[in-house]
Amino acid sequence: MIGVGLIGYGLSGSAFHAPYVHVTAGLELRAVVSRDPAKVRVNRPDMRVVPDVTALLAKPDIDLVIVASPDALHAEHAVAALGSGRHVLVDKPFATSLADAERMAAAAAASGTLLTAFHNRRWDADFLTLQDLLASGRLGRIVSLESRFDRWRPTPATTWKEARSGGSWYDLGPHLIDQALVLFGRPLGITADLASLRNAAPAPDYFHAVLRYPDKRVVLHSTKLAAAHDLRFSVHGTDGSWIKHGIDPQEAAVLAGKLPGGAGWGHDPQDGTLVLPGAAPAPLANRAGDYRLFWQALARAIRGEGPNPVPPADALAVIELLDAGLRSSAHRVEVLL
Template structure:
């Protein structure tokens, strides 16, 4: 008997929908792209022309009310996520939500409760859990190659002297906009996956552009895990003039691992490639990380390439499987996990404002 095909509706038709969601829906065997919300089509940006087999709606309410849809992917700006997710769950739909999930941990908990009540699942699109270099770091840690990790540095530094004109630069932290909800969400989520909730959060927010904007454009967040636990540094800066941007530097009792450059999947998706295409998710060997381990009591270095990529398709495949089986525990990124990440962000905001470390 053939598996059920689930009809997917996508709210929004910007970069997130076109690059990160629709291509992954299309490579998920049990998912079918059935509908898209695009409020204002343009001659050179028209969902009906790009996807002639999909229904085109001009409002989210219309799409959510469509009884033929099983799954809703929400790719709009963060301040809309709570209302759209709540409406979709109550309309009997499963929901994939772009990160940041919602502006507050309280809203995240409320949606988690509604999900439990309705029996409809939520998955948060924290795709960088499936960055190949992150999976490589995780493998090295799980296998004990680095020993007990004492410091974990994770960076999204770049040189971007101009302020973004979208929600990442204009929405404001109260509405889940800005760097701490954009890049910070990824950095903190990866640390959360590896180490769980920290004991303390200490943050410094700054405006490296010095453009007079009240909103920070750069963050440094320290996550403390107690006297014997690791110190995690999550950092995002916008005035980092480098040919090779640091991504990870992990130091342990038996070794260290240092990796430069970003995962390639985003650029490949922007170029029109999809998971399953040749070399999708595969970094050039020249971008491999550097592993140093103790041998006969002395540090010995070697080049250490990324493991075989699982790709961002894994998050959609996992969500499809969870829906098919009805197993909420199988959702790849749970609403409660996104809630915990938001708790860390809220503590970072409080720390940056007060100048004090915040205990969780």
């Protein structure tokens, strides 16, 4: 059994990590770092709660540390856990700077332990469906892809996440960037525009980034001022197009209190539309999404039975693009990679 320690019990720790540890064979949540034990024990009454990371790392039965603390602490907490010989999973964003990300990767290499990033949206229903579609060749050569995470949140919340450095670019951007890199690899350059468009927004709440490839363009877009925010993907190739509305249902299900699993888990009922020349637009059934696949792969990797589901090099590539996007927006230029 792999003993798990969780740093942080906010939305990420309580909804995206603890429930999945609970349902993954071979993983056992044994301690949580939190300044609010009562909050943890609302739904985990017997959980061992410790006041800080030092206390967690003093526990001999912790093999895997999940870093779900505020972004600015990711590097500090990950390096400390790696230095103590623990495997480490870091929530997104992996780090707040490229230098910190490189320091974390170096610490993992020095310790010989596993370091991974929580890019769970590789296992979204729509993204798995898109990967299958591209592999089939039905769209021909892809010439453009637009990937969107829009929201309708006109009033900024009074939380640290709303004021995080980089704003939504560092919140939602990692998901969109990682998916683009999985599909097409490293682009030649990035042109990004970040802006704060809501009244009194403490950090950017809008981004529009164009990744330039030799034979295609990939657009990553997000705004929190979109009353019509249903478009998720728009993909065009030399032989056809695929349009997808709606979002993977797994996040909403867990936030509603459901444990991952059971009949219909990860089923996205809003099929995409396949448009091929000479044929009527037709629905394309979605694959089921399943974030549990990440956790199962992580457990196998720790046991030495399979590869790291998201290697540090993948996490570094995302941070490189996040950093380049910030510089592009600040100087209003394309940043070459």
